[in-house]
Structure formats: structure tokens, C-alpha cells
Amino acid sequence: MADGADDLRKMEHPLDIPCLKPGAMEGLKPFIAAPEHQEKVGFPGELLPDWKERALEKMAELAEKNRAFQVYLDICVKCGACTDKCHYFLGTADPKNMPVARQDLLRSVYRRYFTFAGKYFPWLVGARDLTKEVLDEWYSYYHQCSECRRCSVFCPYGIDTAEITMAAREILDSVGVGQKYSNEIIGKVKDVGNNLGLNPKALRATLEDLEEELEEDTGVSVRIPLDEKGADVLLVTPSADFFAEPHIDGLLGYAKVFHEAGVSWTISSYASEAANFGLFIGSYENMREISLRIRKAAQDLGVKRIIFGECGHAWRVAYSYLNTLAGPWDFLDQNYPIPQHILEFTWGEIQKGTLKFDKSQNDHIRLTYHDSCNVARATRMGDTPGGQFEIPRNVIKSVCNNFFDMADETTRESTLCCGGGGGLLTDDLMDLRVKGSIPRMTALQEVTEEHGVTHMAAICAICKTQFSKVMPKFGYDMDSVVSVHQLVSNAIILTGSEEDEDADTGTEEETSDE
Amino acid sequence: MLATIYALLFYAATAILVVGVVMRIRRYARIAAPLKIPTTPAPTTAGGVVVRMFMEVVFFHSLFKSNKWIWLFGILFHLSMWLILIRHIRYFTVDVWWWVQAVQFFGTYAAFTFLIGLGGLLIRRISVERIRYISSPSDYLMLLLLLGIGASGAMMRFVAHTDIVSVKAYILGLMRFHIGHLPSDPVLLVHLGSVALLMIIFPISKLMHAPGLFFSPSRNQIDNPREKRHLAPWAAKLEQ
Numbered sequence: 001m002a003d004g005a006d007d008l009r010k011m012e013h014p015l016d017i018p019c020l021k022p023g024a025m026e027g028l029k030p031f032i033a034a035p036e037h038q039e040k041v042g043f044p045g046e047l048l049p050d051w052k053e054r055a056l057e058k059m060a061e062l063a064e065k066n067r068a069f070q071v072y073l074d075i076c077v078k079c080g081a082c083t084d085k086c087h088y089f090l091g092t093a094d095p096k097n098m099p100v101a102r103q104d105l106l107r108s109v110y111r112r113y114f115t116f117a118g119k120y121f122p123w124l125v126g127a128r129d130l131t132k133e134v135l136d137e138w139y140s141y142y143h144q145c146s147e148c149r150r151c152s153v154f155c156p157y158g159i160d161t162a163e164i165t166m167a168a169r170e171i172l173d174s175v176g177v178g179q180k181y182s183n184e185i186i187g188k189v190k191d192v193g194n195n196l197g198l199n200p201k202a203l204r205a206t207l208e209d210l211e212e213e214l215e216e217d218t219g220v221s222v223r224i225p226l227d228e229k230g231a232d233v234l235l236v237t238p239s240a241d242f243f244a245e246p247h248i249d250g251l252l253g254y255a256k257v258f259h260e261a262g263v264s265w266t267i268s269s270y271a272s273e274a275a276n277f278g279l280f281i282g283s284y285e286n287m288r289e290i291s292l293r294i295r296k297a298a299q300d301l302g303v304k305r306i307i308f309g310e311c312g313h314a315w316r317v318a319y320s321y322l323n324t325l326a327g328p329w330d331f332l333d334q335n336y337p338i339p340q341h342i343l344e345f346t347w348g349e350i351q352k353g354t355l356k357f358d359k360s361q362n363d364h365i366r367l368t369y370h371d372s373c374n375v376a377r378a379t380r381m382g383d384t385p386g387g388q389f390e391i392p393r394n395v396i397k398s399v400c401n402n403f404f405d406m407a408d409e410t411t412r413e414s415t416l417c418c419g420g421g422g423g424l425l426t427d428d429l430m431d432l433r434v435k436g437s438i439p440r441m442t443a444l445q446e447v448t449e450e451h452g453v454t455h456m457a458a459i460c461a462i463c464k465t466q467f468s469k470v471m472p473k474f475g476y477d478m479d480s481v482v483s484v485h486q487l488v489s490n491a492i493i494l495t496g497s498e499e500d501e502d503a504d505t506g507t508e509e510e511t512s513d514e
Numbered sequence: 515m516l517a518t519i520y521a522l523l524f525y526a527a528t529a530i531l532v533v534g535v536v537m538r539i540r541r542y543a544r545i546a547a548p549l550k551i552p553t554t555p556a557p558t559t560a561g562g563v564v565v566r567m568f569m570e571v572v573f574f575h576s577l578f579k580s581n582k583w584i585w586l587f588g589i590l591f592h593l594s595m596w597l598i599l600i601r602h603i604r605y606f607t608v609d610v611w612w613w614v615q616a617v618q619f620f621g622t623y624a625a626f627t628f629l630i631g632l633g634g635l636l637i638r639r640i641s642v643e644r645i646r647y648i649s650s651p652s653d654y655l656m657l658l659l660l661l662g663i664g665a666s667g668a669m670m671r672f673v674a675h676t677d678i679v680s681v682k683a684y685i686l687g688l689m690r691f692h693i694g695h696l697p698s699d700p701v702l703l704v705h706l707g708s709v710a711l712l713m714i715i716f717p718i719s720k721l722m723h724a725p726g727l728f729f730s731p732s733r734n735q736i737d738n739p740r741e742k743r744h745l746a747p748w749a750a751k752l753e754q
């Protein structure tokens with residue numbers, strides 16, 4: 001497609017390093033949160049008159065509360081190893097999008113006010129005063145980081161720019177300059193229970209429609225229960241799964257898997273959101289408040305297990321933080337991981353042999369898989385390190401005949417962000433989102449040329465939305481991105497359905513392969 | 515006079531180095547890591563974390579994955595530095611320990627790899643556009659200081675020998691709070707002065723990366739958040 005694609009950088013390969021273009025993304029700013037959005041999240045409505053003092057106080061406070069922030073500000077040696085690792089740098093060539101340069105926007109101020117060298121020899125160590133220009137620059141460039149942690153993998157000290165970005169956003173919030181997209185959404189979760197602001201009544205109607213559709217399509221009554229007390233499993237899934245494509249097909253996949261596994265489950269209208277944007281703005285308190293909704297829902301519904309749907313950062317908050325923020329989970333069944341990922345569940349059922357598939361249902365697809373950044377570098381699935389890479393691929397290979405991985409340096413722990421993570425999935429940042437996706441799109445184009453890949457699967461609501469928006473700019477249809485459980489949904493043979501009867505009378509071939 | 519100035523300089527430098535680093539480490543140890551943030555895949559046991567840290571500290575594993583040139587120059591410089599430091603222990607003990615004796619040869623010629631490593635890092639800092647962009651004056655000066663220490667040391671070892679017996683006697687004296695005679699060889703004075711300066715700036719500069727690495731949560735945390743509840747003391751107060 002021609003629109004907007006002409007000024008996009010052509011990359012020789014997915015990690016092709018550009019020459020620096022200083023100022024290329026200067027002044028790019030997402031919309032600023034309105035006072036009512038700010039206040040709902042517990043921050044001042046607009047820029048405070050004494051913002052400078054307050055910002056420095058907040059910086060000092062964070063350095064006291066978060067070891068990562070303090071250590072990472074101190075120990076960077078400017079070796080340059082991270083400079084070519086950020087997809088936004090690769091896509092925009094703006095040097096301030098190099099991870100170390102992004103950190104230095106804040107580190108330079110930290111040095112000026114909190115270190116000996118910066119206080120007395122600022123010119124020597126690149127320290128600078130905190131001015132309104134610096135604050136604006138923070139707002140701009142700390143909203144050009146998707147907190148994907150790719151730089152952290154390659155840093156000899158593990159310095160994680162995401163930690164600095166989160167701290168910077170928290171400082172900005174604390175002086176009254178918040179980002180509209182993230183803060184408005186957090187407010188909606190607190191009011192209604194999900195990012196979309198979908199109230200329980202509307203949610204129930206949506207799920208009932210989906211149930212009807214499912215029955216029409218399959219001839220089998222597959223349920224999508226809401227607020228059912230006494231169910232075994234509470235499913236917490238991103239609210240995009242209730243209405244957006246291709247997310248919704250993933251939700252149908254979960255429902256079919258639960259149905260075939262014979263496990264009773266429910267969605268909660270109170271905690272109808274897996275996403276937790278408190279992570280993006282670095283706010284422990286907000287992240288905790290949202291997580292506690294899940295605890296309350298689990299207790300009210302009397303479930304035994306919690307399973308999370310396909311969502312990248314949500315799985316990070318769930319896997320890594322839920323126990324911290326909303327635990328202990330002593331009232332749940334301790335025989336299952338708390339919480340569990342839907343892919344862990346599905347893979348477990350596949351291994352037990354409870355699910356039957358007709359893989360040929362996905363034969364129109366030649367597939368690759370995009371490791372979502374938060375899942376890849378901030379979580380695990382299963383019992384062994386790296387399970388977060390293998391389990392999704394195992395499930396995919398169980399339901400799909402044509403699977404091809406993208407280049408090694410762009411998958412697994414080296415995966416490239418989709419370009420829309422970390423609170424940047426908003427139209428006012430579209431230019432950045434498209435440019436940030438170029439490295440991933442280039443890797444995709446390589447497997448398309450080599451293996452004729454037509455589709456890319458993802459397990460993150462943000463990735464799916466982002467890709468369906470940007471893929472058309474790179475010559476793909478918007479439905480070329482698919483949910484992993486959409487593929488499961490395509491291939492699964494429901495007990496009592498027509499395919500099931502065919503399979504029973506036919507050969508065992510289709511059902512016996514794992 | 516010179517002997518006294520250098521004696522006071524070294525007493526001050528040692529105090530600043532030790533007190534400064536200890537204070538900084540205590541600060542790192544005191545501050546909580548509120549959340550589990552190991553960069554995954556991460557080890558699921560404490561033993562696994564020890565292996566991971568060992569691979570980072572000794573082999574610069576992440577840097578190896580990241581950039582082969584920086585890794586090569588970096589590891590050349592750091593390993594040479596260790597050999598040289600160990601070799602220098604001989605000037606602090608009356609009898610030279612056997613293992614110090616054993617590295618004598620390697621510690622001597624490590625001067626060249628030390629200089630090559632640092633030179634490579636300096637050339638990259640100047641010639642690679644991206645690294646030049648992120649460099650401050652202090653980043654260059656730090657490399658020049660280390661190069662100065664290495665070059666002056668190599669000069670005394672390979673070009674114009676200093677009166678090393680007197681130097682050793684002077685150092686042994688300082689360790690017993692006795693200021694003896696210090697040879698006034700200018701290369702020696704540059705060498706010792708630069709080392710003292712390096713010791714002084716250590717706790718207030720990026721050189722803190724050495725102890726700091728051990729406190730990096732993305733590397734030193736165990737990946738077991740589902741099995742074991744992690745709660746920072748300040749976060750526990752929110753639950754009351």
C-alpha cells in the first residue's frame with residue numbers, strides 16, 4: 001500500500017542500523033491527560049507551579065523505593081552495546097531513541113542534582129539542569145519507548161530502559177503531566193472494570209451473541225459464562241477479546257478448549273480486564289488496585305483457579321506481579337500454577353489427549369509466530385525457563401501444518417516489539433507505531449519471500465491490534481495477524497459436531513498427531 | 515616532601531575508595547526491589563542465578579550476545595587488568611606469594627593486551643557515530659586515565675626501569691604508617707598519581723558498575739514469582 005509507506009525506512013535486514021538523524025522524532029507527543037483523567041488515577045490535574053521541586057522529590061523517592069532505578073542510574077558505562085537494539089531507533093534513526101540516550105535524558109538530571117560529579121562538574125559528566133524544555137523532552141521520548149526490554153537482554157549489566165521509562169512517566173504524572181491514553185483507560189477500569197468501559201449488561205449481551213454464533217457455526221452448545229459462582233476457573237482476558245478482530249476468535253478458541261476439557265469456567269464482569277496499564281505508567285499503587293479487583297472477583301465467585309487469556313503485558317503483571325500485588329492466593333487450588341496462562345492450560349490438555357484436531361482446517365495459512373515482548377522477556381510458561389517460547393509453538397504445531405519461524409535474532413528473547421506496546425497503542429502516536437514496526441515487518445517479509453508465509457500469530461491484544469493497523473502498510477491484509485487460540489478454534493473437533501462424527505468413522509490419522 | 519605528598523594522597527584515596535564503595539553498596543543493598551523483574555528466560559533456582567551472574571561477571575555473556583567488538587576489547591582490557599592487579603600484589607607483601615609468582619609472566623605482558631583493549635574501546639568511542647553521540651567528556655577521560663596508568667606502568671617495566679626495590683620499600687612502609695623514601699622518577703609519579711585519582715573517582719563514577727552489577731535485579735533475581743511471594747517492606751505497609 002502506498003499511503004504513508006513512501007517515507008518509511010527500507011531495511012536491508014530486520015536489524016539494519018541507520019545513520020543518526022538527530023531530532024527526527026523531536027516534538028512528537030501523545031495527547032496530555034485531562035484533569036479529570038489525572039485525578040482519577042491519583043495525580044495532579046495539571047502542571048504544578050512548583051513542578052521542578054516536586055519532580056526532583058519524586059526522583060529521590062523512587063531512588064529510595066526501587067533498587068533497579070537507583071542502580072541503573074549509577075552504573076551505565078556508555079559502552080554502546082544497546083545503541084542498536086531498540087526497534088524505535090532502528091525505525092526512526094532518532095539518536096534519542098537509542099536506549100542509553102533515552103536513559104540519559106533522565107540520568108543527566110539525576111547527576112546534576114544527586115551526584116558529586118554532576119553538582120560540581122556538570123559539563124564533565126553530561127549533567128544538566130531540569131528545565132521546562134527537559135520536562136517536555138521527557139514527555140516526548142519516554143512516550144517513544146514501549147518498555148519491551150530488548151535493550152536489557154543485551155546490556156552487560158541488565159540495565160532495563162523500561163524501568164527508567166516507567167519512573168520517568170511516574171515523575172511526569174506526579175507533577176501533573178500524564179498521558180491521556182493510559183490514564184483515561186486506568187480510570188475506566190476503576191469505574192467499570194475494563195479498558196473499554198463495557199458495562200456488565202453490555203458484556204453479557206456480547207457474550208450471549210457469541211454463544212449463539214458458536215452454536216450456529218458448530219452445532220454444539222459451547223458456553224461463554226459470565227459471573228457464574230462456583231465455576232472452577234476464572235478467566236481473566238483482555239477486554240479486546242470481547243469485540244476486536246482477531247482477538248474475538250481467540251476467545252472462541254478458549255471457550256472451545258474449556259468445553260472439550262470439561263472444565264467449568266467463568267468470566268467476571270467486575271474484573272473483566274486482564275490488561276493493567278498501571279504497569280505502563282510505572283505506578284505500583286495503580287497496578288495494585290487493578291490487580292486487587294481480580295482477587296475480589298476470584299473470592300466473590302468462589303473459583304479454584306485463575307487463567308489469563310492472550311495478552312502480553314497482562315501476563316507480565318499476572319505471572320510476575322500478581323502474587324506480590326494481590327496475594328497470597330491461599331484460597332485457590334494449590335495444585336495448579338497461580339495464575340496460569342491459557343496456553344499452559346491448552347498445552348496441558350493437548351498432552352493429556354483430551355483435545356482432537358483437524359489440522360487441515362488451517363492449511364490455507366502459512367504461519368509464523370511473533371513472540372510478544374512482555375511474554376518473552378518478563379515471564380515464563382511451564383516449569384522450565386524458555387517455556388514461554390516453546391509452549392506457544394508447541395500448541396501452534398499441534399493445530400497447524402505450515403509453521404516457519406522468523407530470523408533467530410528477531411524471535412524468542414531477541415524478539416522485536418510490535419511497535420505499539422507500553423501504552424503507545426493510540427492514534428496520536430501512529431507515525432511512531434508504524435516506524436517502530438519496520439524491523440518486525442522486515443523480518444516478516446523475509447519469511448514471506450522464503451517460505452510464502454501468509455499469516456502471523458500473536459498472543460497479545462496490543463500486538464494484534466497494532467499489527468492489524470500497520471500490516472496493510474507493508475503489503476499484508478489486516479487480518480493477516482491471528483490469535484493462537486483462533487488457530488486452535490479452527491482446528492479443534494468438538495465432541496458431537498459433524499466433524500467429530502466424520503472423524504469417528506474415518507481414519508485415526510488426523511487425530512493421532514501431536 | 516614528595517614522599518609525604520604521595521603518602522597523604524594514597525591514604526586519602528584508599529579511605530575514599532573503601533568508605534565510598536561501602537557506603538554505595540550499603541545503599542544498593544538497603545533499597546528494596548519491589549517487583550520481580552529478572553530478564554527472562556531466567557534461572558528458577560538460587561544456584562542458577564549464581565551461574566548466570568558468573569557468566570556475566572567472568573565472560574560478559576550478555577555483551578557477547580550484543581556486540582562482538584565491544585566484547586572483545588572489553589574482555590581483553592578487564593582480564594588484563596586482573597592479571598596486572600594480581601601481579602602488583604608482590605609490592606604489598608614482604609615475601610611474594612606463590613600464586614602471585616605464578617602470574618608474574620602473564621601479568622607482565624598483560625600490559626600490552628590491557629592497552630590494546632583500552633585503545634580499541636577508545637577508537638570505537640570516537641569512530642562509531644552512535645557511541646560518540648552518547649559519550650561525555652568523562653567517558654573519554656576515564657579511558658585516557660586508564661591508558662595513562664597502563665602506558666606509564668609499561669614504560670617502567672619495558673623501557674626505563676624505575677628503582678622498584680625502593681618503591682616496594684616505600685609501599686611496605688606506608689602500610690605500616692611509616693613514610694620512607696620515594697624515588698622521584700617522573701614516570702613513576704605519573705603512574706602513582708593516576709592510580710590514586712582512579713581510586714578517588716571510583717565510588718562517584720560509572721566505575722561503580724563493578725559492584726553495581728551484583729545488585730542488578732534483572733540479572734540477580736530468581737524466576738519464581740508464582741511459587742514464592744515477593745514483597746518489599748514498603749509495599750507490605752500498603753496491605754495494613
